[in-house]
Amino acid sequence: MWHIGAFLIWLTMCCGLAALVGGAAERRAAALLVLAYVASFIAARIRAHSQYTAVYYDAWIIDLLLLIALYVLAIRSTRFWPMWLVAIHVLAVIAHLLRVIDPLMMFEGYYGIINLAGWPMAGIVGIAAFRHRYRVRRFGSDPSFATF
Template sequence: MLDTLYSQLGAIVWLGVCAFALLKGDKSERMAGGALVIAWLATLAVHRDTNLTSVTIPVFLIDMALLALLIGLSWRSDRNWPVWAAAFQSIVVLVHVVTLVDLRIRAIAYLSAQTVGTYGVLICLAVGTFWAWQTREAIRPREDDLH
């Protein structure tokens, strides 16, 4: 799955956003960032099918578990980004369901929906991490303010 330049750049973006969340985020962002890394690595480990329009059940289950985690975070967190991330992840899961039901979607539609959903989750996590980091920095007293 990392055989093209596009997939390698996507991996760099994916890991960069997750590293940002793990380093600068609060508990919700760190949990989501860690889960995204684990889900990505698990998907790389189990994805063997080259047919773009067929769903591999292990990848579907990984995406369902990630959706469940994001829904749980959206219930538990007082922030908005997990709700949006869960919505984008539901697009990813829905594309799997549609393919399992065999509604014959074209490969470009399958890949487009997966990409929009995946990058939507990453953007939500990046924005949520940025705002958590900025909020934490804004309330932290500066050294020159103490003198």
């Protein structure tokens, strides 16, 4: 289970960077990712089985709530990267639906889609924090949300 520790280090680095140097959008996205990870971790500990042979409805609900929150962030933000998060995370939500439709789906595919999507999502948030810091130094300000 080394991959869980590696992901936790990656998530901490990327979201920690967003919390330290990111703008409001980067900090909110980082908080959402960390919150979803903690909720998924708790749900996995409560769940009796973990062989990915059945649909994980608790993970599906967590992923659906994260998708909605990321979509709201993407709509309100002046950035383009939140849409990337939404696009990547849609794959995880669809994987749960596909598992319901086809219970004989290979468990490796189900595992891969719902677990591996978090790696690039955390990386995007970390890169976005660097880009925000660069724009602030270059232009003096970088508002995360449009004011109407």
